[in-house]
Amino acid sequence: MASRKKTANANLESMYRVFTAPEAPQSTLSQIEDYISKNLAGFLQEHIVAVERDLSEVEKDFADSGIPDKPMFVSEQAQFLLDKLVSNSVHTAAPSFIGHMTSALPYFMLPLSKIMIALNQNLVKTETSKAFTPLERQVLGMLHRLIYQHDDAYYAQWMHDPLHALGSMCSGGTVANLTALWVARNLAFPEEGGFKGIRREGLTRALLYYGYTGAAVLVSERGHYSLKKAADILGIGHDYIIPIPTNDQNKMDIDALRNECIRLKKDSIRILSIIGIAGTTETGNVDPLEDIADVAKEFNAHFHVDAAWGGPTLFSRKFSHLLKGIEKADSVTIDAHKQLYVPMGSGLVLYKNPTSVNAIEHHAQYIIRKGSRDLGSTTLEGSRPGMALLIHSGLKVIGKDGYELLINQGIEKANLFANLIEQHPDFELVTPPELNILTYRYCPAEAQAALKVASQEQTNKINQILSRVTKSIQKTQRERGKAFVSRTRLNPAVYGRSPCVVFRVVLANPLTTPDILTSILEEQRELSAEPGIATELQHLQTLVSEVRQATT
Amino acid sequence: MASRKKTANANLESMYRVFTAPEAPQSTLSQIEDYISKNLAGFLQEHIVAVERDLSEVEKDFADSGIPDKPMFVSEQAQFLLDKLVSNSVHTAAPSFIGHMTSALPYFMLPLSKIMIALNQNLVKTETSKAFTPLERQVLGMLHRLIYQHDDAYYAQWMHDPLHALGSMCSGGTVANLTALWVARNLAFPEEGGFKGIRREGLTRALLYYGYTGAAVLVSERGHYSLKKAADILGIGHDYIIPIPTNDQNKMDIDALRNECIRLKKDSIRILSIIGIAGTTETGNVDPLEDIADVAKEFNAHFHVDAAWGGPTLFSRKFSHLLKGIEKADSVTIDAHKQLYVPMGSGLVLYKNPTSVNAIEHHAQYIIRKGSRDLGSTTLEGSRPGMALLIHSGLKVIGKDGYELLINQGIEKANLFANLIEQHPDFELVTPPELNILTYRYCPAEAQAALKVASQEQTNKINQILSRVTKSIQKTQRERGKAFVSRTRLNPAVYGRSPCVVFRVVLANPLTTPDILTSILEEQRELSAEPGIATELQHLQTLVSEVRQATT
Incomplete structure (x- = not known):
């Protein structure tokens, strides 16, 4: 590819140019971009080397820990990336790549991503996101409705309510599950009498005040590894993620679940949440969600459904019955970068009750002030990109059908x-x-x-x-x-x-x-x-x- | 703009086409993309409406909670986005937008982002990221070296060591700070004798075993709001984020810090971490990092530096002295989407000791197996995009100078x-x-x-x-x-x-x-x-x- 060499001297003038001068049409980078726009599959096919190089070999191309003093030509870096990075990437879009949950993208996602990145909004607050905030609230509303199926009046009331939220946008399913369990944990130990709430006083005092010896989360043995990570982060501990045996269809054994709940109750362990899985990572099975909902109700536990993978099955009139009971969940995880075909880095958690999110709400003086519309007050993450644009476009351009x-x-x-x-x-x-x-x-x-x-x-x-x-x-x-x-x-x-x-x-x-x-x-x-x-x-x-x- | 209408009937054929047929060169979306490529500033200037509309007005354009049954034409959605979303976005790249930390992007970041999205790698594991994993390890190494300045031999030993990591890549500074405190908390309560470690047994049993009544984090009153959020998530509680008064330069008062440490020790409260800030969010000041390092050592506390904003000051021979002492930090947060001029969604935490990360390591059967090179075993998030490509390119193309x-x-x-x-x-x-x-x-x-x-x-x-x-x-x-x-x-x-x-x-x-x-x-x-x-x-x-x- 041709390379129009940009300056490699760091003077202020040339730094300005990096911010103001577009890549020349014949530059290496512009040619790559053009290739991707016109023929994504061809670009990936041509540039990704099929035969796998040993990673210890690949590492040699990424061995230098020094940051160069002098700026490098963009064309030089582009050529390096093409030769060393792209060539040794994984062709996740290949039709014969059927091993993981990362798949091909619809074409229109690429130019839309460019708009998103060009705008470089920060969704933590409306001052750096304006219309993206209502857009994100709409996306949360659309997916909330897919699950909970309330009517127009319901969404007219709640969708743009600045004091509440129908969900939290996340970078992926792991953070979505963590957020859901964070909500569940905090709802279980609210402010009361002399106790200022778990958010202020912490888990240990919460357990003490409410008279528990521990707090547990129950999920089938097929539960995603992120739940153990979440239990670690939330201070509950791995050992309190109680794995429930599955039957020969990899579905949670409800009798075993109930027995475990009885045991925990006897041991004065608070059941924070019971999790049903809609599409286990390894086998794609769906737990008996209706039965789990009943047990959760019986033991006053937050019912969470990890539908990171299976959520979009709700679009199918033929198969949505498999997820029956999901509408009873207090919270649901869906990954947009899985079966909504959005690029990597987009998950969300939806809440049955729009007030649930208040259990994890937080504010600051210079942004996300109380009463503001800022969505950053109800997310685990702070600064976040405008991925909602891509989810919104997927829902509109692909549609239910x-x-x-x-x-x-x-x-x-x-x-x-x-x-x-x-x-x-x-x-x-x-x-x-x-x-x-x-x-x-x-x-x-x-x-x-x-x-x-x-x-x-x-x-x-x-x-x-x-x-x-x-x-x-x-x-x-x-x-x-x-x-x-x-x-x-x-x-x-x-x-x-x-x-x-x-x-x-x-x-x-x-x-x-x-x-x-x-x-x-x-x-x-x-x-x-x-x-x-x-x-x-x-x-x-x-x-x-x-x-x-x-x-x- | 011209609109080449794509099919609006959901049949399998047309769904295939969404994945295989590029946008036509004269389509609305291609024209937008072309405009952005050739004149980003012009595009933003032309399409973003300067005068602010009230958000409750903007919300009316995003009021429909229904997902349409029928697919919509791409051109129709593109036009909608241009008219309703882009127009009411924030011009974060404008030279007169000097209110927040989101700024202009170098031009080359845009086409590079397109490569990143086209490849759609998932950094959680090498099976979906291959060369991106060594690339990410290199980026962590480069920024680690910027702070800790070890020699080539050190990085040759540690940078690509599959059992350790020099840092954790995150979606932003909030998650980076949370990750650092998670590491600090887990390191404070390791496995020992009859205690299986906080990760397995949880915070309450950890405090009990080690004989503490609580666990605290100390940071100046100018600390970022994300730290309170982190204390909530980690089960410590807001009240245990102890705000230390600042002097009239908004820097932590070291005497007050030491007094507080003495008080906490007397109350049998474990000091998990003392945090120094390198660039407070509101006033841009830097805490006396060397002095904080001394106090942290004295009280056996993890020393974390939140350099989300100020970290890149280390590039300046003239001003890097302001951050003196940062090299003593056990962990450091840097946001790439701030002063490394990378698009939104990229932060990282670096660890002085490459073994620190083992305190939060986790594994699963189907990915991130023990001993694998998968970086997902040492991050809070699971699936993550290849933002390392953009940081790497910034460091190379802009360079230290x-x-x-x-x-x-x-x-x-x-x-x-x-x-x-x-x-x-x-x-x-x-x-x-x-x-x-x-x-x-x-x-x-x-x-x-x-x-x-x-x-x-x-x-x-x-x-x-x-x-x-x-x-x-x-x-x-x-x-x-x-x-x-x-x-x-x-x-x-x-x-x-x-x-x-x-x-x-x-x-x-x-x-x-x-x-x-x-x-x-x-x-x-x-x-x-x-x-x-x-x-x-x-x-x-x-x-x-x-x-x-x-x-x-």
Whole structure:
């Protein structure tokens, strides 16, 4: 690419120019930008190197800890980024990248992002965001309505009420979950009598005043790791995130939940929140939200739903019933950078009750003054960009019907892939898709047959081998760079909770075709024939024969 | 602008097209983008309406809580955004916008942001960020070195060490401060003997085990509001953020600090952290960091420096001495979206000791596994965008010399403005600039003279009037839209801590000229002659006469 060299001398004049002079049309950077505008997929395809370099190799290009004295030419930096950074990035938009929750973006998100960045608003206060604040309140209202379905009058009353908020905008689901639990914790220990509230006096005095020995959060064993982090941050402690066992569909066992609640109550531990998951990260399952709502009510606990992934399923008339009960949640997390197809860095938490947010409200003298419209008084973060512009545009340009199609095709494709796996002699479907996520593993038909009759000890041994093989296939496939599925470890009920490494697939990219899925499976089968795996498979063979002999 | 209409029917075909077909070159959105690329200042100038509309009016454009069923044309949404959102945005890049810390961006940040968004990496794990992870570690290393100035060998050892980190990337300074205090809190209550550590057992058991009745954080009364929020979140409670009085230069009073530490120790309250500020939000002052470091050492407290604003002063050979002692801090907050001139949404916290971060480390099965290079194991947030690309490019393209110039000209311009104010008969400089922030207020020379001899009661009365006038001028000037200064409330020592509303000015935009500053002051003087203020000034006149009579 051509490089129009900008000045590399730091004088005030040249610093001004950095702020005033646009990139020349023929500069390296302008050409990259133009390429992205005209052909995003082509740009990514051309510049991202498919075959994975070892990260310790890549690190060598980012080894210098010194900040250069002299300014560098923009074109030089652009070329460096293209050669060293872009080339070794992950092609998250590729239709064969089905391993994680980051997917392709609609084209229009790119120029809109440019408007957002050009305006460089700060949503903490209206003095640096003006119309972006009503816009953000509208976005919170739109998604609140998607969940809670109140009427126009309700939103006319609450949406722009400066003293309350229908939700808090966040940089992602982790902060959204943390914010929800922060609200739950503070609501549980309000100001009363001689006690000035947990916000002022802290957790320890709160427990003392209200006569508890601890405070707990209950969530299924499939809960997102961010909840443990939240419990740490909030001062509750990991050990008070109580994992509730799941049934064989990875859904919370309600009897176990109730028993645990009874135990906690007996031990004088305050149940801050019970969390239902709408789309578990690893398996995409939905907890029995209605039942959880009942238990939460019974034990006076805040009912939170982590719908970071599954929330947009509500757009689908065909599948929204899977989330039944979500409208009873006191708070709901949704990630816009997941199934709303917004760029990275946008999550939100919605509150059933617009006054909930007052439990975490805070003010300052120079901004977010009491009674102001500033949204910074009700968010965990301070300065924040105007991501609401992108969510708003997604909701308008894609619309309910568009999101419904995206959701439906994802779930249907997951079912199609599940069929492919079940019909394939070398793979075993471990968790069938409820939404658009499934897991499976390498497990030849004869091993599947043997596992049906194997002892627990034999099962464990077989699963150990299958786990190593699955892990090896996953890593090699990733390194080859044609396709990517992720992996995790599950303890399936059917195998007596014996640990199994599984492939994990997330089908959110609308451009992923059935042919691509077939070829991903085919590549995995080929990789199972690699020499490195041969010894493992011999061991497997021996174990399978043993089981067969023992049971005939 | 021309509008090439895209389909408004939600069928799968058209949804695919949203992901595959670029905006046409003549579409509304492409034209906006092109305008921004060629003439950012012109675009903002043309499309942002100067005169402020009342926010309750603006809200009417964002009143609909329904998500439309049918997709909307991209061009229609783009036009809506231009007419209703952009027009009522804040021109944060204007040279006459000197009220807040959000300023102009260097041109090259825009196309680079587009690359960042096009790649849509997720920095939580290398599987969705690859080279961005080493890049982020390099950025953390570069800024760590700016503060702690270790040699190449040190960074060769630590920068890319997967088991440690030199800092945590955040969405902004609030989360950076919260993260630092989270680290400080967890380091104070480690695993030991029968105690499994605060992370597992929580704050209450930690205090019990270690024999404390509470845990406190000490910061000057000029501390950022985010610290109270952090104390709330961490379960410590607002009341345990102990505000230390400041001297008449808004710097922490070290004797008061030491006395407070002694008191807390006597009360068996664990001092988690003492915070020094390098650039207070309201007045831009720097605490005596070396002295604070000594006290922190004496009382075994984590020494944190909130350099969200002032950190980049380290680039200036002329002014870096103001931050002397920062290299003794256990952790330091820097906001990249402030004086590193990166777009909104980028802060970081650096740790003196690369092992500090282990106090907040966490893992999961499917990502951020133990021993992985994933940076998500040491951040408060989960999914995060690749903002490191923009910080890296700023550091390279602007360079040390460039940032030095930007810092120097800001501080020098603040001094120039301070002179203008002091020479002006109608204004009083309240806090002279130490960095590039100052405050002043409307206060005619005769009132200034009267205040020198007035009783405390008279002083309070005069200040009440001056506060109302200053507030009124500030609001009207903002509404007129030619210029913007912010306001806050201070309690100057010189007036016996009587509350004063002041104008607050932040001089970070290199395009702000002395002429602009002169005209801002001139407009304020004109506004003081507005009819609404006349009654206030009559009262002032009466009070001033009373003081004069009483003292002659």
